Amino acid sequence: MPIELKMPALSPTMEEGTLAKWLVKEGDTVASGDILAEIETDKATMEFEAVDEGTIAKILVAEGTDAVKVGQPIAILAGEGEDAATAASAAPAADAPPAKDAQPEKADTQPAPKAAEASKAAPAAPAPRADGERIKASPLARRIAEDKGIDLAALKGSGPGGRIVRADLDSAPAKGEAAKPATTAAAPAAAAAAATPVEPGDIPHEAVKLSNMRKTIARRLTESKQQIPHIYLTLDIQLDALLKLRGELNKGLEPRGVKLSVNDLLIKALAMALIEVPECNVSFAGDTLIKYSRADISVAVSIPGGLITPIVANADGKSVSAISTEMKDLASRAKDGKLAPEEYQGGTASLSNMGMFGIKHFEAVINPPQAMIMAIGAGDKRPYVINDSLQIATIMSATGSFDHRAIDGADGARLMKAFKRLIENPLGMLA
Numbered sequence: 001m002p003i004e005l006k007m008p009a010l011s012p013t014m015e016e017g018t019l020a021k022w023l024v025k026e027g028d029t030v031a032s033g034d035i036l037a038e039i040e041t042d043k044a045t046m047e048f049e050a051v052d053e054g055t056i057a058k059i060l061v062a063e064g065t066d067a068v069k070v071g072q073p074i075a076i077l078a079g080e081g082e083d084a085a086t087a088a089s090a091a092p093a094a095d096a097p098p099a100k101d102a103q104p105e106k107a108d109t110q111p112a113p114k115a116a117e118a119s120k121a122a123p124a125a126p127a128p129r130a131d132g133e134r135i136k137a138s139p140l141a142r143r144i145a146e147d148k149g150i151d152l153a154a155l156k157g158s159g160p161g162g163r164i165v166r167a168d169l170d171s172a173p174a175k176g177e178a179a180k181p182a183t184t185a186a187a188p189a190a191a192a193a194a195a196t197p198v199e200p201g202d203i204p205h206e207a208v209k210l211s212n213m214r215k216t217i218a219r220r221l222t223e224s225k226q227q228i229p230h231i232y233l234t235l236d237i238q239l240d241a242l243l244k245l246r247g248e249l250n251k252g253l254e255p256r257g258v259k260l261s262v263n264d265l266l267i268k269a270l271a272m273a274l275i276e277v278p279e280c281n282v283s284f285a286g287d288t289l290i291k292y293s294r295a296d297i298s299v300a301v302s303i304p305g306g307l308i309t310p311i312v313a314n315a316d317g318k319s320v321s322a323i324s325t326e327m328k329d330l331a332s333r334a335k336d337g338k339l340a341p342e343e344y345q346g347g348t349a350s351l352s353n354m355g356m357f358g359i360k361h362f363e364a365v366i367n368p369p370q371a372m373i374m375a376i377g378a379g380d381k382r383p384y385v386i387n388d389s390l391q392i393a394t395i396m397s398a399t400g401s402f403d404h405r406a407i408d409g410a411d412g413a414r415l416m417k418a419f420k421r422l423i424e425n426p427l428g429m430l431a
Contacts (some may be wrong), residue, residue, distance in 0.1 A: 003052055003077040007061075009070045010039055010046045011341035015136070017041050018212055019074060022063045026088070028056045030077070037063070037074075040212050044308070044344070045337035054079045058088035066212070137164035144169050144286045213306040221365050228284075232363050233412050234399040235420055238386075239379045242426045243394060253321055262379070263299070263353050264324040268429050270351050270374050271295035271315035273418040280415040281348050283369045284406035290369075298347030298367060299327065303335045309367060310334050311347045320429065355379060361397045371403035372412070374419070 007017065018040040024030060030050045037048045054077040061074040068074065076088060135152045137145070141164045145152050150169055157164035210218070239262075246260050253260065274281040274295040283290040295316040298309035310330035312323055333339050349371070352364045355378035364375040379396035386393060398419065402412040422429055 002057060002082065003054065003079060004073040005036070005050075005075040005077055007068045007070050007072045007074050008039065008048055010041050010048075011345065014041055014070055016067050016069050018066045019061050019063055019068050020045055022059060024056050026056050026059055030054065030056060041341075044334075044339050044341075050077075052077060052079065054082070057085070135164065141169060147286050147288075211305050213308075217306050220368065224365050224368050228366050228368065229404040230363075230366060231402045231404045231407075231409055231412065232399055233402065233409070233416050234361065234397055235416050236384075236395050236397055237420045237423050238384065239394040239396055239423065242423050243379075245426045249320070256321070258321045258324055260320055260324050261327075262355075263351075263376075264320055264327060265426065265429065266353065266374075266376060266423070267297050267299060267312055267315055267323055267327065267351060268318075268320050269419055269422040269426075270349065271297050271312075272422055272429060273415050274349055275316045276418045277411060277415040279411040280372055280402070280407050282371050282406050283348070284371055284403055285369070289406055292348040295349065296347045298344075298350040298370070299330075300350065300352035300364075301331050301334045303337075308334050308339070308344055309347065309350055310339060310344050349373065351376065355396060361399065363399050364401050366401050366403055371406040372415070373401045375399040375401065 007019075010017070019037060020040040021038040023035050023037055030036065031053050032050055034050045035047045036050050036056075038045050039048050056075060057078040058076040059074070060076065061068055061072070078086075078088075136157060137152050142152070144150070145164075148169070152164055155164050155168050157168055242262070242265055246262065246265060250259055272295075274292075278291060278293075281292045281295060283292075294314050296311050296313045297315045298311050300307055300309050310327075310333075312318070312326055312330070315323060318326070330339065330343065334344070347367070347370060350364070350367045350373040352373060353376040354362060355376055358378050360377045360380070362375050362377065364373045366373050375398065377397040377399075379394050381392055382395045383390055384393035384395055385391075398416070400412055400416050400419075402409075
C-alpha cells in the first residue's frame with residue numbers, strides 16, 4: 001500500500017514550513033534513515049529523514065514551496081514490492097492541499113454540518129475554523145484565553161496573518177457570555193501590525209521574498225513592542241579587571257584548546273546576577289508570574305538571513321571554560337542551521353552584544369516570554385573617575401531592557417548593579 005510522506009512537525013510550535021530542497025527524486029529507492037529533504041522552519045533549516053523503505057513514487061510538493069502545513073502530504077512512497085507507477089497514479093494532484101483544507105472560502109463563511117446545532121445555540125459567534133485547522137494565536141493570548149475561559153475559535157485576530165494577539169481578547173466574552181461592546185483599543189494595534197505599502201516608483205530595486213525566519217522575527221518583535229511595556233536602564237562598567245583576568249585564564253587554558261571571549265564572561269556575569277536578583281529572572285504570564293530557579297541565557301547570534309538565540313542552559317552553574325566551549329559549538333551549528341528546537345527555544349533572559357561592531361550603546365527588544373535582555377556596547381578607552389582622580393580606563397555601556405509588568409525599576413536597577421559589580425570584580429565569578 002502506498003505510504004504518504006507528510007510535512008513533519010520539527011518543533012513543538014511548528015504549524016507550517018518551507019520545503020526548501022528535495023534531496024531525492026521520483027524513482028529513487030530510499031531506506032530508513034536516509035535524508036529526503038531540507039525543511040525550513042521559522043528558526044532553522046532541518047533535515048527530514050525517511051522512516052520506511054521503498055521508492056519515491058511521486059513528489060507532491062515542489063521544493064521552494066512556502067507555507068506547507070504540518071501533516072500535509074508532500075510525497076508518495078511505494079512500499080517494498082509495490083509498483084511505483086501504480087502508487088503514483090493513485091496519488092492526489094501535485095501540490096494539492098490536504099482534504100481538510102479544501103474549500104476554504106466556504107469554511108470561512110458558513111459552519112460545518114456538525115457545528116450547525118452549536119451555531120444555533122450561540123448565533124452571535126462567528127463561523128468556526130475549518131475542521132482540523134490550528135488557531136493562530138500568540139503564546140500570551142493562549143494563556144490569557146485559558147485563564148479567562150475565552151474561546152479562541154470565536155475570535156478574529158488582528159495580528160500578522162490573522163494571528164490572535166492580546167489586544168483581541170480585551171472585548172472577547174468568556175465561554176457562555178454575551179459579547180462585550182467593541183472598543184477602539186485594538187484598532188491602533190491592528191494598524192501598527194499591518195505592513196505599510198511601499199511604492200518604490202522608478203527607483204531601481206529588487207523585491208526579495210521574506211524567509212520564514214525573517215517573517216517570524218518581524219512578527220515577534222512587533223508583538224513584543226506592542227504588548228510589553230519596556231523600561232531601559234543604562235550604566236557604564238569598567239572592563240580593565242575583567243580583561244586582565246581573561247588574559248591570565250587564557251594562558252592557563254591554552255593547552256586545553258579553550259580561548260575565552262569577553263562575551264563568555266558576560267554570559268556568566270548575567271547568569272549570576274539573575275540568581276542574585278531573582279526578581280528579574282521571571283516571565284510574565286497574565287495573572288501569573290513565573291519565577292525561575294536557574295539562569296538559562298539566550299545569546300543573540302547573527303546568521304545569514306536573520307538572528308537566532310541559542311541557549312546556554314544553567315549558565316550560573318557552569319564554569320566560564322564550559323560556557324566558552326558550549327557557546328562556540330552552539331554558534332557554529334546555528335550558522336549552519338543545525339540547532340535542535342530545544343537549543344534555541346526557551347531561556348530565562350537574553351544577552352545581545354554589538355560591541356564587536358563598534359556600537360557604544362543600544363536598547364534591545366525583549367524576547368518574549370522572557371522579561372529582560374541585556375544589551376552590550378563596545379568597550380573603549382575613556383576618561384573615567386577612579387578613586388577621585390580622572391584616569392583613562394576601558395569602559396563599556398550596558399543597557400537592560402525590562403518588562404515593566406513583571407519587573408519593577410528598582411529590581412532592574414539591583415540587577416544592573418550586581419552585573420556591574422561582577423564584571424568589575426571578576427574573581428567572584430570563579431568562586
